[in-house]
Amino acid sequence: MNAKMRPAAPLLRRATLVRRATLVRRATLVRRATLGAAVWLTALAGPLVAQTADDYTLPVVKRYFMVQADARCHLLDEATSRALKAGYLQARNDALRAGLSMSYLSPWLARARDAAARTACDSPQLTTEVETAKNGFRRYMAVPHLDLNSGRADWAANRAYGDDVVWRLVQYQNTDKVDMALGVFGSLHTNSFSLMAHFKDGTHPYAARLMVRNTDMMPTGLIDRTPYDLTRQMPRGFSDVGSLSFMASGMSDLQADLHPGVKTNLAGFTVTGQYAGTRPAEDAIRFDFPSRAWIAIAKLDPREDIVVEFSTDDGPVYGRFEVGDFVTGLTYVALPSAYTNNHVNTAG
Numbered sequence: 001m002n003a004k005m006r007p008a009a010p011l012l013r014r015a016t017l018v019r020r021a022t023l024v025r026r027a028t029l030v031r032r033a034t035l036g037a038a039v040w041l042t043a044l045a046g047p048l049v050a051q052t053a054d055d056y057t058l059p060v061v062k063r064y065f066m067v068q069a070d071a072r073c074h075l076l077d078e079a080t081s082r083a084l085k086a087g088y089l090q091a092r093n094d095a096l097r098a099g100l101s102m103s104y105l106s107p108w109l110a111r112a113r114d115a116a117a118r119t120a121c122d123s124p125q126l127t128t129e130v131e132t133a134k135n136g137f138r139r140y141m142a143v144p145h146l147d148l149n150s151g152r153a154d155w156a157a158n159r160a161y162g163d164d165v166v167w168r169l170v171q172y173q174n175t176d177k178v179d180m181a182l183g184v185f186g187s188l189h190t191n192s193f194s195l196m197a198h199f200k201d202g203t204h205p206y207a208a209r210l211m212v213r214n215t216d217m218m219p220t221g222l223i224d225r226t227p228y229d230l231t232r233q234m235p236r237g238f239s240d241v242g243s244l245s246f247m248a249s250g251m252s253d254l255q256a257d258l259h260p261g262v263k264t265n266l267a268g269f270t271v272t273g274q275y276a277g278t279r280p281a282e283d284a285i286r287f288d289f290p291s292r293a294w295i296a297i298a299k300l301d302p303r304e305d306i307v308v309e310f311s312t313d314d315g316p317v318y319g320r321f322e323v324g325d326f327v328t329g330l331t332y333v334a335l336p337s338a339y340t341n342n343h344v345n346t347a348g
Helices: 008-030 057-073 078-097 102-118 124-141 293-298 326-334
Strands: 145-149 154-158 166-174 178-186 191-199 207-213 243-247 250-256 282-289 305-312 315-322
Touching: 057 078, 057 102, 057 124, 078 102, 078 124, 078 326, 145 326, 154 326, 166 315, 166 326, 178 315, 191 250, 207 282, 207 293, 243 293, 293 326
Parallel strands: none
Antiparallel strands: 145 154, 154 166, 166 178, 178 191, 191 282, 207 243, 207 305, 250 282, 305 315
16 A cells, blocks of 8 residues: 555544544434434344444334334324324434435335334234334323424424414524514414515515425435525526425415524523513514425425525515424324314315
Protein backbone atom coordinates (compact mmCIF):
# COMPACT_ATOMS: atom_id res chain seq x y z
CA MET A 1 0.00 0.00 0.00
CA ASN A 2 1.22 3.48 -0.85
CA ALA A 3 2.45 5.17 2.33
CA LYS A 4 0.72 8.36 1.34
CA MET A 5 -2.62 6.56 1.44
CA ARG A 6 -2.25 5.05 4.91
CA PRO A 7 -3.59 8.03 6.93
CA ALA A 8 -6.94 7.59 5.19
CA ALA A 9 -7.80 4.52 7.28
CA PRO A 10 -7.76 6.33 10.66
CA LEU A 11 -9.70 9.16 9.08
CA LEU A 12 -12.33 6.76 7.81
CA ARG A 13 -12.55 5.07 11.21
CA ARG A 14 -12.85 8.48 12.87
CA ALA A 15 -15.61 9.50 10.43
CA THR A 16 -17.45 6.27 11.17
CA LEU A 17 -17.21 6.87 14.93
CA VAL A 18 -18.45 10.45 14.50
CA ARG A 19 -21.40 9.25 12.43
CA ARG A 20 -22.30 6.62 15.04
CA ALA A 21 -22.10 9.21 17.83
CA THR A 22 -24.35 11.51 15.81
CA LEU A 23 -26.91 8.73 15.39
CA VAL A 24 -26.86 8.06 19.12
CA ARG A 25 -27.44 11.73 19.90
CA ARG A 26 -30.31 11.88 17.43
CA ALA A 27 -31.79 8.77 19.01
CA THR A 28 -32.42 10.64 22.25
CA LEU A 29 -34.46 13.19 20.30
CA VAL A 30 -36.51 11.09 17.91
CA ARG A 31 -37.46 8.48 20.50
CA ARG A 32 -39.54 11.05 22.33
CA ALA A 33 -42.03 10.73 19.50
CA THR A 34 -45.21 8.72 19.27
CA LEU A 35 -45.99 5.14 20.24
CA GLY A 36 -43.05 5.20 22.64
CA ALA A 37 -40.50 2.44 22.30
CA ALA A 38 -41.71 0.70 25.45
CA VAL A 39 -45.14 0.18 23.93
CA TRP A 40 -44.26 -1.78 20.79
CA LEU A 41 -40.62 -2.81 21.27
CA THR A 42 -41.33 -6.05 23.03
CA ALA A 43 -38.90 -8.94 22.93
CA LEU A 44 -38.80 -10.95 19.72
CA ALA A 45 -36.23 -13.57 20.56
CA GLY A 46 -34.32 -15.52 17.93
CA PRO A 47 -31.96 -15.00 15.02
CA LEU A 48 -34.10 -12.32 13.36
CA VAL A 49 -33.40 -9.77 16.08
CA ALA A 50 -30.01 -11.12 17.09
CA GLN A 51 -28.66 -10.29 13.62
CA THR A 52 -30.21 -6.81 13.46
CA ALA A 53 -27.52 -4.27 12.68
CA ASP A 54 -28.29 -1.16 14.72
CA ASP A 55 -30.66 0.61 17.09
CA TYR A 56 -32.63 2.18 14.24
CA THR A 57 -33.17 -1.02 12.27
CA LEU A 58 -34.23 -2.97 15.36
CA PRO A 59 -37.57 -1.20 16.04
CA VAL A 60 -38.40 -1.22 12.32
CA VAL A 61 -37.88 -4.98 12.13
CA LYS A 62 -39.81 -5.74 15.32
CA ARG A 63 -42.81 -3.62 14.42
CA TYR A 64 -42.91 -4.88 10.86
CA PHE A 65 -42.79 -8.47 12.12
CA MET A 66 -45.85 -7.81 14.27
CA VAL A 67 -47.66 -6.03 11.42
CA GLN A 68 -47.12 -9.04 9.17
CA ALA A 69 -48.05 -11.56 11.87
CA ASP A 70 -51.22 -9.63 12.64
CA ALA A 71 -52.15 -9.44 8.94
CA ARG A 72 -51.90 -13.22 8.62
CA CYS A 73 -53.34 -14.28 11.96
CA HIS A 74 -55.77 -11.40 12.73
CA LEU A 75 -54.46 -11.06 16.26
CA LEU A 76 -55.48 -7.49 17.07
CA ASP A 77 -58.67 -5.47 16.84
CA GLU A 78 -58.84 -2.84 14.09
CA ALA A 79 -57.82 0.13 16.23
CA THR A 80 -54.81 -1.60 17.78
CA SER A 81 -53.77 -2.90 14.37
CA ARG A 82 -53.89 0.61 12.90
CA ALA A 83 -51.82 1.97 15.78
CA LEU A 84 -49.28 -0.81 15.25
CA LYS A 85 -48.93 0.12 11.57
CA ALA A 86 -48.48 3.76 12.52
CA GLY A 87 -45.79 2.68 14.98
CA TYR A 88 -43.99 0.83 12.20
CA LEU A 89 -44.08 3.93 9.99
CA GLN A 90 -42.74 6.02 12.87
CA ALA A 91 -39.81 3.64 13.36
CA ARG A 92 -39.13 3.56 9.62
CA ASN A 93 -39.15 7.37 9.49
CA ASP A 94 -36.71 7.55 12.40
CA ALA A 95 -34.38 5.22 10.51
CA LEU A 96 -34.57 7.27 7.32
CA ARG A 97 -33.92 10.50 9.22
CA ALA A 98 -30.90 8.86 10.85
CA GLY A 99 -29.37 8.26 7.42
CA LEU A 100 -30.47 4.73 6.59
CA SER A 101 -32.14 4.00 3.25
CA MET A 102 -35.00 1.79 2.13
CA SER A 103 -32.53 -0.25 0.09
CA TYR A 104 -30.71 -0.98 3.34
CA LEU A 105 -33.89 -1.70 5.29
CA SER A 106 -35.58 -3.83 2.61
CA PRO A 107 -33.60 -7.05 3.29
CA TRP A 108 -34.40 -6.75 6.99
CA LEU A 109 -38.08 -6.24 6.23
CA ALA A 110 -38.07 -9.27 3.95
CA ARG A 111 -36.51 -11.32 6.74
CA ALA A 112 -39.15 -10.10 9.19
CA ARG A 113 -41.94 -10.94 6.74
CA ASP A 114 -40.54 -14.45 6.24
CA ALA A 115 -40.22 -14.96 10.00
CA ALA A 116 -43.83 -13.85 10.52
CA ALA A 117 -45.01 -16.28 7.84
CA ARG A 118 -43.27 -19.16 9.63
CA THR A 119 -44.50 -18.28 13.12
CA ALA A 120 -47.51 -20.25 14.39
CA CYS A 121 -50.44 -17.97 15.14
CA ASP A 122 -50.95 -19.66 18.51
CA SER A 123 -47.31 -19.70 19.53
CA PRO A 124 -46.76 -18.66 23.16
CA GLN A 125 -44.27 -15.98 22.13
CA LEU A 126 -46.68 -14.37 19.69
CA THR A 127 -49.53 -14.57 22.20
CA THR A 128 -47.38 -12.69 24.69
CA GLU A 129 -46.59 -10.04 22.08
CA VAL A 130 -50.28 -9.58 21.34
CA GLU A 131 -51.12 -8.98 24.99
CA THR A 132 -48.24 -6.53 25.30
CA ALA A 133 -49.51 -4.66 22.24
CA LYS A 134 -53.04 -4.48 23.63
CA ASN A 135 -51.85 -3.16 27.00
CA GLY A 136 -49.58 -0.67 25.29
CA PHE A 137 -52.43 0.54 23.11
CA ARG A 138 -54.62 1.24 26.14
CA ARG A 139 -51.86 3.32 27.74
CA TYR A 140 -51.16 5.07 24.46
CA MET A 141 -54.77 6.11 23.96
CA ALA A 142 -54.85 7.72 27.41
CA VAL A 143 -52.25 10.28 26.26
CA PRO A 144 -54.09 13.53 25.31
CA HIS A 145 -51.31 15.17 23.27
CA LEU A 146 -48.55 13.93 21.01
CA ASP A 147 -45.52 15.88 19.74
CA LEU A 148 -43.90 14.50 16.58
CA ASN A 149 -40.55 16.24 16.17
CA SER A 150 -38.33 15.44 13.20
CA GLY A 151 -35.54 17.82 14.19
CA ARG A 152 -36.66 20.18 11.43
CA ALA A 153 -40.42 20.60 11.82
CA ASP A 154 -43.12 19.45 14.23
CA TRP A 155 -46.54 17.88 13.95
CA ALA A 156 -48.58 18.35 17.12
CA ALA A 157 -51.55 16.03 17.68
CA ASN A 158 -54.37 16.70 20.13
CA ARG A 159 -57.12 14.34 21.34
CA ALA A 160 -58.10 16.36 24.42
CA TYR A 161 -61.61 17.79 24.86
CA GLY A 162 -63.07 16.04 21.85
CA ASP A 163 -65.90 18.51 21.20
CA ASP A 164 -63.68 21.61 21.11
CA VAL A 165 -62.97 23.13 17.69
CA VAL A 166 -59.16 23.36 17.62
CA TRP A 167 -56.20 22.09 15.67
CA ARG A 168 -56.23 18.31 16.05
CA LEU A 169 -53.06 17.80 14.02
CA VAL A 170 -50.97 20.77 12.96
CA GLN A 171 -47.63 21.92 11.62
CA TYR A 172 -46.85 25.63 11.96
CA GLN A 173 -44.57 27.59 9.63
CA ASN A 174 -43.71 31.05 10.95
CA THR A 175 -41.43 33.46 9.05
CA ASP A 176 -41.08 37.21 8.72
CA LYS A 177 -43.42 37.05 5.70
CA VAL A 178 -46.20 34.75 6.82
CA ASP A 179 -47.67 32.71 9.66
CA MET A 180 -49.17 29.43 8.41
CA ALA A 181 -50.72 26.32 9.89
CA LEU A 182 -51.62 23.10 8.05
CA GLY A 183 -53.41 20.07 9.43
CA VAL A 184 -56.68 18.68 10.75
CA PHE A 185 -58.93 21.34 12.27
CA GLY A 186 -62.18 20.88 14.21
CA SER A 187 -63.54 18.57 16.86
CA LEU A 188 -62.68 14.89 17.05
CA HIS A 189 -66.09 14.20 15.52
CA THR A 190 -66.17 16.76 12.69
CA ASN A 191 -63.04 18.17 11.16
CA SER A 192 -61.35 19.13 7.90
CA PHE A 193 -57.92 19.14 6.26
CA SER A 194 -57.21 22.84 6.44
CA LEU A 195 -54.60 25.48 5.79
CA MET A 196 -54.74 28.86 7.50
CA ALA A 197 -52.39 31.75 6.75
CA HIS A 198 -51.75 35.36 7.66
CA PHE A 199 -49.61 37.32 5.18
CA LYS A 200 -47.81 40.13 6.96
CA ASP A 201 -47.80 42.41 3.92
CA GLY A 202 -51.57 42.19 3.61
CA THR A 203 -51.63 39.76 0.67
CA HIS A 204 -55.02 38.04 0.37
CA PRO A 205 -54.91 34.93 -1.85
CA TYR A 206 -58.07 34.06 -3.74
CA ALA A 207 -57.30 30.34 -4.29
CA ALA A 208 -54.89 27.63 -3.17
CA ARG A 209 -53.77 24.18 -4.18
CA LEU A 210 -51.76 21.52 -2.39
CA MET A 211 -48.94 19.96 -4.42
CA VAL A 212 -47.66 16.47 -3.59
CA ARG A 213 -45.01 14.53 -5.47
CA ASN A 214 -46.56 12.02 -7.86
CA THR A 215 -44.70 8.84 -6.93
CA ASP A 216 -45.79 7.16 -10.18
CA MET A 217 -44.12 9.90 -12.22
CA MET A 218 -41.21 10.67 -9.89
CA PRO A 219 -40.14 7.64 -7.80
CA THR A 220 -37.65 9.71 -5.78
CA GLY A 221 -38.30 13.07 -4.17
CA LEU A 222 -35.99 15.96 -3.41
CA ILE A 223 -35.02 16.58 0.20
CA ASP A 224 -34.73 20.36 0.39
CA ARG A 225 -32.89 21.64 3.47
CA THR A 226 -33.24 25.33 2.66
CA PRO A 227 -35.10 27.38 5.31
CA TYR A 228 -38.88 27.39 5.10
CA ASP A 229 -40.23 30.63 3.66
CA LEU A 230 -42.49 31.99 0.95
CA THR A 231 -41.13 32.07 -2.60
CA ARG A 232 -42.30 33.35 -5.95
CA GLN A 233 -40.68 30.40 -7.68
CA MET A 234 -42.07 26.88 -7.49
CA PRO A 235 -39.87 24.95 -5.00
CA ARG A 236 -37.22 22.64 -6.35
CA GLY A 237 -38.40 19.12 -7.07
CA PHE A 238 -41.94 20.21 -7.95
CA SER A 239 -43.61 20.70 -11.31
CA ASP A 240 -47.09 20.61 -12.75
CA VAL A 241 -46.19 17.37 -14.54
CA GLY A 242 -44.51 15.58 -11.63
CA SER A 243 -46.91 16.67 -8.88
CA LEU A 244 -50.44 15.78 -7.86
CA SER A 245 -52.64 18.82 -7.30
CA PHE A 246 -55.44 19.08 -4.74
CA MET A 247 -57.46 22.28 -5.11
CA ALA A 248 -58.92 23.96 -2.05
CA SER A 249 -62.71 23.67 -2.04
CA GLY A 250 -63.47 26.65 0.15
CA MET A 251 -62.12 29.96 1.33
CA SER A 252 -63.03 32.02 4.37
CA ASP A 253 -61.67 34.72 6.67
CA LEU A 254 -61.41 34.01 10.37
CA GLN A 255 -59.41 34.45 13.56
CA ALA A 256 -57.00 31.55 13.95
CA ASP A 257 -54.19 30.11 16.07
CA LEU A 258 -51.10 30.25 13.82
CA HIS A 259 -48.28 29.72 16.34
CA PRO A 260 -47.20 26.74 18.45
CA GLY A 261 -48.12 27.09 22.09
CA VAL A 262 -45.44 28.08 24.58
CA LYS A 263 -45.01 25.46 27.29
CA THR A 264 -45.72 27.08 30.66
CA ASN A 265 -46.73 26.18 34.19
CA LEU A 266 -50.24 26.85 35.47
CA ALA A 267 -49.32 30.47 36.18
CA GLY A 268 -48.22 31.05 32.59
CA PHE A 269 -44.44 31.15 33.16
CA THR A 270 -41.93 29.31 30.96
CA VAL A 271 -39.07 27.17 32.29
CA THR A 272 -36.83 30.24 32.07
CA GLY A 273 -39.14 32.20 34.36
CA GLN A 274 -40.59 34.46 31.66
CA TYR A 275 -44.29 35.18 31.53
CA ALA A 276 -45.67 33.89 28.26
CA GLY A 277 -49.31 34.82 28.58
CA THR A 278 -51.72 33.82 25.85
CA ARG A 279 -50.90 34.56 22.22
CA PRO A 280 -53.95 36.12 20.58
CA ALA A 281 -55.50 34.64 17.46
CA GLU A 282 -54.60 36.31 14.17
CA ASP A 283 -56.63 37.40 11.19
CA ALA A 284 -56.24 34.57 8.71
CA ILE A 285 -57.57 33.14 5.50
CA ARG A 286 -58.65 29.51 5.50
CA PHE A 287 -58.56 26.95 2.70
CA ASP A 288 -59.86 23.37 2.98
CA PHE A 289 -58.27 20.57 0.97
CA PRO A 290 -59.75 17.15 0.13
CA SER A 291 -58.70 14.42 2.54
CA ARG A 292 -57.88 12.10 -0.37
CA ALA A 293 -54.56 13.99 -0.44
CA TRP A 294 -53.58 11.97 2.63
CA ILE A 295 -53.12 8.84 0.52
CA ALA A 296 -50.62 10.67 -1.67
CA ILE A 297 -48.79 12.15 1.33
CA ALA A 298 -48.49 8.72 2.95
CA LYS A 299 -46.33 7.51 0.03
CA LEU A 300 -43.66 10.17 0.54
CA ASP A 301 -40.32 10.16 2.31
CA PRO A 302 -40.75 11.86 5.71
CA ARG A 303 -37.85 14.21 4.93
CA GLU A 304 -39.38 15.74 1.82
CA ASP A 305 -41.91 18.54 1.55
CA ILE A 306 -45.41 19.17 0.35
CA VAL A 307 -46.17 22.56 -1.16
CA VAL A 308 -49.06 25.00 -0.97
CA GLU A 309 -49.46 27.30 -3.97
CA PHE A 310 -51.40 30.49 -3.26
CA SER A 311 -52.99 32.34 -6.16
CA THR A 312 -52.66 36.11 -5.69
CA ASP A 313 -53.23 39.18 -7.85
CA ASP A 314 -49.45 39.38 -8.29
CA GLY A 315 -49.03 35.75 -9.31
CA PRO A 316 -48.43 32.49 -7.43
CA VAL A 317 -46.73 32.33 -4.04
CA TYR A 318 -45.41 29.06 -2.60
CA GLY A 319 -45.06 27.74 0.95
CA ARG A 320 -43.56 24.41 2.09
CA PHE A 321 -44.37 21.97 4.90
CA GLU A 322 -42.38 18.89 5.88
CA VAL A 323 -44.09 15.51 5.45
CA GLY A 324 -42.56 14.24 8.70
CA ASP A 325 -44.74 11.92 10.79
CA PHE A 326 -48.03 13.21 9.40
CA VAL A 327 -49.52 9.74 8.96
CA THR A 328 -48.65 8.67 12.50
CA GLY A 329 -50.25 11.81 13.90
CA LEU A 330 -53.30 11.37 11.71
CA THR A 331 -53.74 7.80 12.93
CA TYR A 332 -53.43 8.93 16.55
CA VAL A 333 -56.14 11.58 16.10
CA ALA A 334 -58.49 9.24 14.23
CA LEU A 335 -58.31 6.26 16.57
CA PRO A 336 -61.42 5.58 18.66
CA SER A 337 -61.24 5.30 22.42
CA ALA A 338 -63.42 4.47 25.38
CA TYR A 339 -64.00 8.18 25.95
CA THR A 340 -64.86 9.39 22.44
CA ASN A 341 -66.57 8.16 19.32
CA ASN A 342 -64.36 10.21 17.08
CA HIS A 343 -63.37 9.82 13.50
CA VAL A 344 -61.41 11.97 11.11
CA ASN A 345 -63.60 13.32 8.33
CA THR A 346 -62.67 11.51 5.13
CA ALA A 347 -65.25 13.13 2.87
CA GLY A 348 -63.92 14.59 -0.36
